[in-house]
Amino acid sequence: MIPNLFSKQRNGCMGQTGKDRISLILILLIMSVLLLRGIYDPTVSGFADAERHLMDGAFILDFLREMPISNIYDFTTHYYARYPAISIGYHPPFFPCIEAMFNAVFGINIWSSRLAILLFALIGVSAWFKLTQRIFDTHTAFWASLLLITTPYLVQWEWYTMAEIPVLSMAMLTAYLFYRFLENGKSAYLYTTAITFSLTVWTKQTAVFIVLWFILYLIVRRQFTSFIKRKETWIAGIIAVFLLTPLAIITFWLGDQNIDQSIAYTKHSRLSWENLRLYFFVLVNSHLTWPFMILCGTGFGWAIWKRDNRCMYFILSIMSVYLFFTFLNAKTDRYPIFWIPAFCLFAALPIVYLQKYKICYLIHVIVLVAIVIYQISYIYKKPLFYIRGYDEAVHYILRENKTSTIFFDGRHKNYFIYLMRVLDEKKSMYVLRGDKLLTSSSITPGHWLKIHAHSHDDIKRIFDKYGISYIVVEKEDWTGIEIHKELRSYLNSGPFRLIKEIPIETNRWQPQTLKIYQYLHAKSMTEDCLKLRLPSVGKTLNVSIQRD
Known part of the structure; x- marks a missing residue:
């Protein structure tokens, strides 16, 4: 019998053991090695947005050093006149702010900016590990995390100082905190969720899809009505609105392109077959490797057959990503990366169901090891753009x-x-x-x-x-x-x-x-x-x- 999602008897909820810590540390070490590939090569480049993010970090550091509080607008416009590559206004500034801190310590250079991305990744993957551990167990968390950090599509975005890993990491942290709130009802987790959600949107505006995800989950759990009646919910909402209002003002003031990419009229109907199928092709052709897809389909089908309600949180994340980004006018394979962790969970899920069958369990572990090795080899075969x-x-x-x-x-x-x-x-x-x-x-x-x-x-x-x-x-x-x-x-x-x-x-x-x-x-x-x-x-x- 599959335990209830909030059962207190889950293996992952009984406290962190030395084995748990070693598993997480190993995950973070492997991830660091993969993400920091070619970090000291100053010629690694290939994406215009990466260079804008680099310039944004330099701008914020120069701003903080001079602190032109009385003439912020003049400082910004004069800075842009000298270096017309900053994109604050089009891109939110939270990631560049963290970049600026690393630039302040290590100097303005590409490798220090990449260290800022590593910090996001360490936090995000730790949150993902703990989330899957709490819902399932340490073994599942280990393999779901290992598959995530070796996904070639994700790893590459650290090499070019893009915002994809920071925003995905912040989204995973937000998802973990929201789950903890639903698990124990402590208001501190809800308030922290509101703050981290706001910072996630300040990292990249497309993270607002998280609201859809959480609402759908509450409806499926039949907790939406009780949730909105709570005083803590309204306080958390006020916190989020307070923190996001400046970004909303900036986006509408300086967001012609952002608005056009999001909700503007498109000549192709959003209900057209070409639009509806687009991100399924992206998933297969870009996001996941083919052996990964096979294993993922197996785990997903198995979870449906067993009616494993623990998977609902992850199924709804996939649905929310698909619905939100299919609606958006702008299309790129980078936007719906938020669903990749959930697919990693489904690929690892047979670990849960095969624990009583030692031979089958061993075979599945061997398959997982082979896929991880395959993905790592794929990562190192992929050339660094320079x-x-x-x-x-x-x-x-x-x-x-x-x-x-x-x-x-x-x-x-x-x-x-x-x-x-x-x-x-x-x-x-x-x-x-x-x-x-x-x-x-x-x-x-x-x-x-x-x-x-x-x-x-x-x-x-x-x-x-x-x-x-x-x-x-x-x-x-x-x-x-x-x-x-x-x-x-x-x-x-x-x-x-x-x-x-x-x-x-x-x-x-x-x-x-x-x-x-x-x-x-x-x-x-x-x-x-x-x-x-x-x-x-x-x-x-x-x-x-x-x-x-």
């Missing part, structure tokens, strides 16, 4: 450029800008982006596109009024927009001298060459204000230029 050569360009500009402005045009502008902040100790440069001054768009070059220059004369006027002496461009235009092609034509035929070519080595994009030009007719800056269009947040900044 970009090499941009640091050389930044060093050259800082050494040769005598003005405070540099013009850059290319796909990897965020990486160039981040390196400029890291290597420019005086923080003296303004990096002027071609996709802010020649054109502007949101996220991708053709989305909400506005063209601000149409000819060589327009480009020349921009260079003259901002006192630009050096121009750095990637040889091949990646936007497909005519004025960016015209820029490269003008640099090759106009009053410019090609002074340096740097081969860019990368295994994610097509090989590139970075070209540095000197403007032979360079003039002193005449413009006092820099106009920056920001379609993703629906704003245009007019920032006075600080002459150093």
Whole structure:
């Protein structure tokens, strides 16, 4: 007979033994080794969002060091004018705040930011281990956690300083605390749940799906009515509203792209077959390896056959993720990662049902070991994406450029800008982006596109009024927009001298060459204000230029 979900006789609820601690420590050690692969390689890069997160961490650290309480807006806009790669407003700031703490201790660099992600992972996986341990037992928790930390799709996001592991970790912590509240009714767990839920949303807004998950679970447990009647529920709700109201204001103020990605009209019906099946294909093709899927299907079917009500918490998490992210307008395989832990639990679940059958139990353990080894080997076969050569360009500009402005045009502008902040100790440069001054768009070059220059004369006027002496461009235009092609034509035929070519080595994009030009007719800056269009947040900044 399967015990009730809140039975006090579960193995996992009888206190933590030395074996439990060793199991968790082993999980965390294996996870750390996998997540920190290539941590000291400063060229590991490949995702624009990763470089924005890196820049956000640097910005928050600089903000905390200067503490411009009386002129927060001016400090932020002037900082963005110098380093137009920060994304606070589009991305929430909780993860960058933790990043900033590590940057403060270890310096502003990629590896210290990756250590911040490791901290999130250590907390999240510990919470996941304890959650599955309480509901089932230590053996199940061990294997569900081991499968989770060796899932190749998840591991890769630590390598590139993305927010996926932080938000997933915070979601697992929130789920654990909410379960503890339902288990023992202590208000402290509910209040802590409200706080951690708020911080999870401050890590990434898509975490609001957790509300749907918890409501569905309460309804299935027939506890929703009693839950909303409790005074503690309303206090917790007030805490969450208080903590999330600033983020809501920021999102609606600076959230044109976020809102468009979430609830805007889409030309494809949300009830279309293409939309309804999308994330099932993502699950099979991206999230889980094929042997994992087979085992997961076995565990899920077995749990349904046994009517194991302990699995309801995890089944509803999968349902909530599917419903929420299927509804969202924006589609990417990164969004629904919240359901991966539940699938890990189902893959490990036969451990529970086979304990009385030693031979079958042993076979299942062997299969689990084989899958873990397979996933780890898959992780190490997967190459780390890298970009090499941009640091050389930044060093050259800082050494040769005598003005405070540099013009850059290319796909990897965020990486160039981040390196400029890291290597420019005086923080003296303004990096002027071609996709802010020649054109502007949101996220991708053709989305909400506005063209601000149409000819060589327009480009020349921009260079003259901002006192630009050096121009750095990637040889091949990646936007497909005519004025960016015209820029490269003008640099090759106009009053410019090609002074340096740097081969860019990368295994994610097509090989590139970075070209540095000197403007032979360079003039002193005449413009006092820099106009920056920001379609993703629906704003245009007019920032006075600080002459150093």
